Every structure is written in structure tokens, then in C-alpha cells.
Amino acid sequence: MAEFNNVTVVKKANIYFDGKVTSRIVQFADGTKKTLGIMLPGEYEFGTDSKEIMEILAGELKVLLPGETEWLEISGSGEFTVPANAKFKLQVSSVTDYCCSYIHE
Template identity: 50%
Template sequence: MSIQFDNVTVLKKGNVYFDGKCVSHTVLFADGTKKTLGVILPSTLNFGTASPEIMEIVSGSCRIRLKGEEAWNTYGAGTQFSVPGNSSFDIEVTETVDYVCHYG
């Protein structure tokens, strides 16, 4: 996993969700793709997805339960998980998570 993104545009306005428990910034790439870089504070939240997403955990620890599943899976730094489009997932953050969300 790369430690930085080069030659990108970063939108200045942050995306603030769940009363500040999740904050991210949008990063636009020359090829038209988009990612968000963010932080989720310890909490239990539910996120909906429009397009497929890959969540890359940069640091911290969390448990994930995809829509329609009963089992929770644990993820930490250096791991990632996929979420289908038009779906949702529950996330329980046990140690503040720093993440990159890859769309599409």
C-alpha cells in the first residue's frame, strides 16, 4: 500500500458525519477516480453505499458486519474489506480508524 497520493486535487471542505464521529476529505485523481481519506472515532455506526467501496484501514482497529450477514469481522492496520454498491455495513470502531475509501 502506498503511503501517499501524488498529483491529486483535494477538496477543502470536509465531509462530517454522525456528529463528527467520522470526518473525511475527498481526493480527485487525474483519471477521474475519487477516494476519501478519513478518520472514524470510537463508536458504532451504519454506513450506506451507493457504489461498491473498498475500505483500506491505515491505522486503528474495527469490526465490520455487512448488510444481511450476522458475523462480525475484525480489521486493523494494513487490511481492507469490500462493500457492494447499494448496500450498507455496520462498523464498530474500537481504536480510532484512519482509512482510505476507494470507490467504484
Template identity: 40%
Template sequence: MIDKVLKNVQVESKANVYFDGKVTSRTCYRQDGGRFTLGIITAGSYTFDVGDREVVQLIAGSAEVLLPGEENWRAVAAQESFEIGADCKYQIRTDGVAEYLCDYYKD
């Protein structure tokens, strides 16, 4: 579970804006140098390119994801997570607003 208040992090003030502002996030860094983003996804369907391996946890709302190598969409809701391997693409869709925290890992 993600804490409501994240302590001892640095936040980049410049937003990451995707799909004409329908998906936005802020890049953050933990004291140990770990990188993550906090963001929102508004109603729609989106395809993301992945560089580093990602673990995405929904903070609020719900969505469906289609992960690489899978044929069926998977439902995810607040407090649930999913993982995407490095150097691939995945799809995500939602009917409302989903908030997320995405951790990045260099393998």
C-alpha cells in the first residue's frame, strides 16, 4: 500500500504530459536514488512504450491493462499493481480517472 504522504522525496516540477494532457505525471526520486512517477490517467485508451522495467500501482480508480504477450485485458483497481518488462509496449484504458505510482527498475 502506498502512504498518503511520501516523505523524503525530490520532485521535478516539470510535468510529463502525454496524449494532449489526458495522462500526466511528475518524476520523483527517493533518498536512495530510486526513480518513480506519480500521475493520473483520464478516460481513454493509451499505449505506452516502456524503457526500464516498471511496476505500476493504482492509488485510486480502476483501469484495464493489456500487457505484452497477453491476449486478454486485465482489470486493476486501487491498491493493485502490475509489472511490465523492459523495452516493450503495453496498453491501459479507463472510463474515469485513475491515479498511479510507477516505479522504474534498471535490470
């Protein structure tokens, strides 16, 4: 899906890590939420509240998912899922464009 129709976009960005990670909230008619974001090269740790599905639209990065010892490599496009209430680490090596879906189960 190249675009999201009939959505609400929160105007102000979420800004993390001095602007190296930024995102905007997209709300859907069914009450679900996604964020569209950009991560610049760097190392980050994030925590989840709900389950998250991270779709990588462009970029190069490695992901260390909770409970894993091996980094998952993503180049260009890919997807990974993080459970609720978990932490995960990212090593971003080129500008990464992502779409994060928040899944309430």
C-alpha cells in the first residue's frame, strides 16, 4: 500500500535522540494507529508498550530482538515484530524510512 487514505495525521512530530529518530502518528478510522518515521545512522534502544510490527521501507539496519543473541540484518526493505512490553536494539547504518504498526491484542 503506497498511501493511507481517510486517515488523521497528528501535525507535530515525535522527536527522539536529538532528532535522529522522528515520527508522525497516523490514526485510522478503525481506531488503529501507525507511525511513519525516519531513523538516521546510529545505535538506539526502544521499548514497546503494545506489540509492534516494524516495516522497513528503505534503509540498512541491524535489529536485536528481545531474547535473541543474533542481529537480524535488513537491507532496503523488511519487517520485524516486537512483542509488547519489550526492549529491542537497532544499529542503523543508512537513513531508514519505516512504518510502525501498533497491535493491541
